[in-house]
Amino acid sequence: MKKYGVLFFALLLCFILTACGNSLSNANTKEQEKDTKATESENDNSNNNTQEDSGKKTLDKVGDSLYDLNTGTVTLNAMKDISNKKLIIGDLKVNFLNAKVITITNLSDAFKAELIENFGGDPKEFTYAQILYKTENTGNDEISWRGFRTAVTSDGQQMDLNFNLIMGLPNPSSIKMMAKSKMDDNMDWIPVNKDEKSIRLKGENVLKRDNSKDDAIVYGKEIKMDL
Structure with missing residues (x-):
């Protein structure tokens, strides 16, 4: 047991x-x-x-700042409503929306490399005027337009805007517009000083697809705007 x-x-x-x-x-x-x-x-x-x-990718009022991984710390220095500004070149009508003066500091390596490639030197920051605009083809023919390729600052400094294309900004390089059509969300960057008050933009020639017409080429015009 x-x-x-x-x-x-x-x-x-x-x-x-x-x-x-x-x-x-x-x-x-x-x-x-x-x-x-x-x-x-x-x-x-x-x-x-x-x-x-x-x-949070918008700068709504002067003094606003945000960090963008692609560029750096972005600060809004000035903002102006320019919706009263229009530019007409032949059948093309450009309606401007707003202008912002923006400074980027703490540059990302990639963005700094792009600036060096386009402007040289060793930039610590980058200030530019950002111009937003819409385009409209008011005519009955297809047209093409190369956007704004030249700007002049208030002190007479002429700026080549081709770098917009290299950096992938939507400043038309060879935009084609069908008859009676519109395109929104166009943008131009113009390098300026932080205290820049005005710029002049030169719009390129407008070409019709039918080059047999008398107005097949309408030469470009410039427009001045406050910042």
Whole structure:
């Protein structure tokens, strides 16, 4: 009987130890799941915060500043409504929207490399006037236009705007417009000083697809605007 009693006690002890082991294992598993969920929740919140921060991509009032990974720290120095400005070259009508003077500091390596390639030197910051405009072909013929390729600052400094094309900005290089059509969201960058007050923009010639017409070429015009 004693042998059976000892054997029964040993089996009971094994059962108890196994149950305890399973209990501890389940507790550890649940704790790990809790930690995992907490980490996932933290990551989700982090992602949401990053998306919210990256979503702030507009400069609405003078003094506003934001960080852009592609360029650097972007600050709005001045902003002006220029919607009263229009430029008509043949069948092309350009409706201006607004002008902003913007300075970029803490330049990203990639953006700094682009500036060096286009302007040389060792830039620490970059200030430019950003001009937004829309285009409309008011005629019955298809036309083409190369946008604004030259600007002159208030102190008479002439600027070549071809760098807009190299940097991928939507300043038309050879835009083609169907008859009676419109295009929005055109943009020009003009390098200026922070205290620049005005610029002159030169619009390129407007060409009709049918070059047999008397007005197949309408020569470009310039326009002055305050900043």
